Amino acid sequence: MALATWHSSDPLQESGDLQEEALAQPAPPRRARSAHRFAKATLGPLAILAVIVGIWELVSYVVLDPQRRFLLPPLQTIFHQAFFIHSNLSVLLSALGVTTEVAMAGLGLSIIIGMLIAIAMSEFKSMERGLYPYLVVLQTIPILALVPLVGFWLGFGFTARIVVCVLISLFPIIASTLFGLQSATRAYHELFDLHHASRFTKLVKLKLPMALPSTFNGFRISAGLSVIGEIVGGYFFQQGKPDIGVLLDQFTAQLNGTMLFGAIFIASLLGVAVFWTFGGISSLVVGNWKE
Amino acid sequence: MGDVGLEVTERAPTLSGTDDTADHQLVVRSVSHTFPDGTAVLRDVSLTVDRGEFVALIGPSGCGKSTLLKIAAGLEKQTSGEVICHRDNIGFVFQDATLLPFRTVQGNVELFAELHKVPKAKRKEMARAALEMVGLQRFEDKYPKALSGGMKMRASLARSLVLHPHLFLFDEPFASVDEITRARLNDEVIKLFTSEQFAAVFVTHSISEACFLSSRVVVMSQRPARILADIEIPFPYPRHQDLHYETAFVDKARQVAQLLGEA
Numbered sequence: 001m002a003l004a005t006w007h008s009s010d011p012l013q014e015s016g017d018l019q020e021e022a023l024a025q026p027a028p029p030r031r032a033r034s035a036h037r038f039a040k041a042t043l044g045p046l047a048i049l050a051v052i053v054g055i056w057e058l059v060s061y062v063v064l065d066p067q068r069r070f071l072l073p074p075l076q077t078i079f080h081q082a083f084f085i086h087s088n089l090s091v092l093l094s095a096l097g098v099t100t101e102v103a104m105a106g107l108g109l110s111i112i113i114g115m116l117i118a119i120a121m122s123e124f125k126s127m128e129r130g131l132y133p134y135l136v137v138l139q140t141i142p143i144l145a146l147v148p149l150v151g152f153w154l155g156f157g158f159t160a161r162i163v164v165c166v167l168i169s170l171f172p173i174i175a176s177t178l179f180g181l182q183s184a185t186r187a188y189h190e191l192f193d194l195h196h197a198s199r200f201t202k203l204v205k206l207k208l209p210m211a212l213p214s215t216f217n218g219f220r221i222s223a224g225l226s227v228i229g230e231i232v233g234g235y236f237f238q239q240g241k242p243d244i245g246v247l248l249d250q251f252t253a254q255l256n257g258t259m260l261f262g263a264i265f266i267a268s269l270l271g272v273a274v275f276w277t278f279g280g281i282s283s284l285v286v287g288n289w290k291e
Numbered sequence: 292m293g294d295v296g297l298e299v300t301e302r303a304p305t306l307s308g309t310d311d312t313a314d315h316q317l318v319v320r321s322v323s324h325t326f327p328d329g330t331a332v333l334r335d336v337s338l339t340v341d342r343g344e345f346v347a348l349i350g351p352s353g354c355g356k357s358t359l360l361k362i363a364a365g366l367e368k369q370t371s372g373e374v375i376c377h378r379d380n381i382g383f384v385f386q387d388a389t390l391l392p393f394r395t396v397q398g399n400v401e402l403f404a405e406l407h408k409v410p411k412a413k414r415k416e417m418a419r420a421a422l423e424m425v426g427l428q429r430f431e432d433k434y435p436k437a438l439s440g441g442m443k444m445r446a447s448l449a450r451s452l453v454l455h456p457h458l459f460l461f462d463e464p465f466a467s468v469d470e471i472t473r474a475r476l477n478d479e480v481i482k483l484f485t486s487e488q489f490a491a492v493f494v495t496h497s498i499s500e501a502c503f504l505s506s507r508v509v510v511m512s513q514r515p516a517r518i519l520a521d522i523e524i525p526f527p528y529p530r531h532q533d534l535h536y537e538t539a540f541v542d543k544a545r546q547v548a549q550l551l552g553e554a
Contacts, residue, residue: 187389190366194383195406205402209393289393289434 070257082262091247092259092266098243100270102158103230106165107223113166114173114222115215121174122181122207123199139171143229147236156237161230168229169222176218180211213290216282223274231267244270314342315375316458316490317363322372323515324358331515332358333369338509338518342457345484345491347501349547350511351554356494359516360460363492382451382459382489386466388443390435390450396422397431400449407454414453421449424486425479441472445479452483461493465500474532477503485529498551499535502544510550520550 053075060074073081083089121128147164154160184206192202234245242250244267251260317340324333332355340346348356361367365378390399400421404414422428425445435443444464451459461480465473477500484491484504495501501508502524510520524543526534534540 185389187385187387188391190361190383191385191389191402192406193366194364194381195403196379197406201406205405206391209391212393286393289436291392291436 070255073258073261078258078261078265081258082265088259088262092262095242095244095247095263096266096270098241099227099230099234099245099267102161102233102243103165103223103226103270103274106162106229107169107219107226109162110166110169110173110222110226111219114170114218115177118174118177118181119203121178123203128178135171135174138167139175143168144232147232150233151237156239158240160237161233161240161243164233165226165229168232169226172221172225173215173218176221177211177215180214181207183214184210213282213286216278216286220275220278220282223278224271227267227271227274314490316340316342316377317492318373318375319359319363320373320375322359322362322369322374324355324362324367324369324371333362334515334517336372336511336516336518340458340490340492342490343488344507345493345505347505347508348492348494348511349496349498349501349508349551350516351513351551352496354511354514354554355516356511357462360462360492360494364460376458380454380456380458382454382456384447384451384459384461384464386463388435388440388447390443390446392435395432395434396427396438396446396449399435399446400431400453402450403454417453418449421453422446424452424483425449439472440468441476444468444472444476448476448479448483452487455487455489457489459489459491461491461495463494463496466496473500478532480504481528481530498544498547502540502547503530503534508543508547510547510554512554519554522547522550 056072057074060069060072064071081088082092117131121131143164146167150160150163150167154163188206188210189202192206197205230243231245231248234243235249236245238246238249244263247263248260248267251257251263317338319336319338322333322336323331325331336359338346338359348359350356358367360383362369363374363376364381364383365374390396391402394402397415397418400418401414404417409417419428419431422431425448427442427445427449430438430442430446435446438446447464465476468476480493481504491505493501493504495504505524506528508520508522508524509518510522511517512519522543526540
């Protein structure tokens with residue numbers, strides 16, 4: 001057929017229309033404006049931080065008498081003791097390493113198991129019907145109550161810690177992936193049906209890519225939960241290489257407020273880092289197409 | 292299949308498509324359909340569409356026009372009756388653009404060629420040709436989220452065009468775009484039809500769109516839908532927007548409107 005012969009009757013007008021449509025996209029913000037927006041976005045949080053630090057120092061120096069100052073040590077003491085004395089810092093860092101390693105191993109396992117379960121549930125209605133009530137149960141029962149049982153069955157080592165991480169981080173991955181896999185509307189499925197695509201083709205070329213934004217959201221939530229699970233596991237099990245959980249328990253027992261806060265800060269940093277990392281990976285993978 | 296010739300003949304397709312040896316692309320014979328909940332949607336519908344024919348389906352909303360289209364495409368199975376058409380290459384344009392958000396315009400247009408295992412270099416070329424036909428050649432690397440509603444619809448047209456189907460089914464494709472964009476997209480469809488000479492079935496709610504695009508307007512009744520009338524729209528292609536204001540066109544539109552009123 002006359003493929004190449006067709007052209008707009010008025011090519012100039014046509015390209016003009018397209019340009020107009022292209023111009024309708026928002027223009028990239030200018031540097032000055034983005035700097036202004038950045039200042040606006042950071043000013044509020046910085047002000048709140050200043051208030052918190054102020055109250056902290058006030059309580060530490062004025063409200064508490066020196067004998068009880070270990071309950072809330074001054075910030076500079078915490079930073080000096082925990083992060084600038086080499087032996088202390090290395091204790092914290094090695095615990096951080098253990099926690100990161102176990103939490104990420106647990107998360108990895110959660111991602112594999114969770115995505116497989118979600119795919120099975122989306123492909124087979126019977127799977128969804130059968131598994132759904134148990135997922136609700138998994139989400140509803142206080143998982144921390146299962147921690148002793150995990151130790152009781154699996155011992156108090158590495159494996160048990162990983163299992164706790166998986167238990168606590170599994171649900172968001174299943175739920176978000178399943179939601180994502182089911183997000184392709186009927187018309188999208190029909191698009192593939194028209195060309196007799198197999199279920200596998202549909203899974204790979206339609207459902208999984210459609211699920212990515214939601215799945216990555218799940219990863220981000222689960223990553224944070226996995227860190228929590230690791231710390232709780234370590235705190236409870238008290239065996240194997242010391243992680244942040246073990247340190248929290250030790251420093252509390254020693255009434256070592258400065259190091260306790262040091263460990264809390266480093267655990268918080270890990271949580272934030274993990275959240276940001278997965279947010280970053282997500283915007284790298286789906287950022288340029290996500291609506 | 293009997294006397295229904297489905298082979299693509301060498302004969303130049305006719306735009307009127309009224310002679311006996313015409314090239315049938317879609318034959319619907321006494322099709323009735325009842326939804327699982329017991330609602331009867333189609334009753335004894337028969338319709339033949341030849342290559343080079345553009346049939347507009349018009350009727351009260353919810354009467355079963357879209358269902359007929361889906362049955363024709365094989366997306367739904369009719370309760371009784373027979374449908375004959377080449378199911379392996381149908382152009383189907385949905386109400387929404389249904390572009391895959393995670394693929395660029397180019398990737399979207401390549402999709403069907405990819406599903407039919409066309410080699411990469413070849414399908415790239417095919418997609419480029421289709422994009423050029425709808426005037427989107429400079430937007431191939433954009434993701435759908437960067438396109439306007441009208442441009443998304445054009446990309447959707449290009450996607451259906453890529454395999455050059457002989458049968459095109461349109462399920463109210465321009466219902467959600469503004470009037471100016473709609474007129475432009477109608478021009479686009481007229482151009483594609485004139486150059487490709489496929490057989491088309493176009494479901495619409497708009498009397499003027501139906502008369503402007505089609506060589507036949509088929510008016511359907513309330514549910515369960517029957518065919519009330521099959522009106523020839525004899526204006527030659529390519530058509531231009533001015534046609535809307537010609538007396539003969541207005542008369543045809545009035546005739547369709549009256550039939551619809553009786554539906």
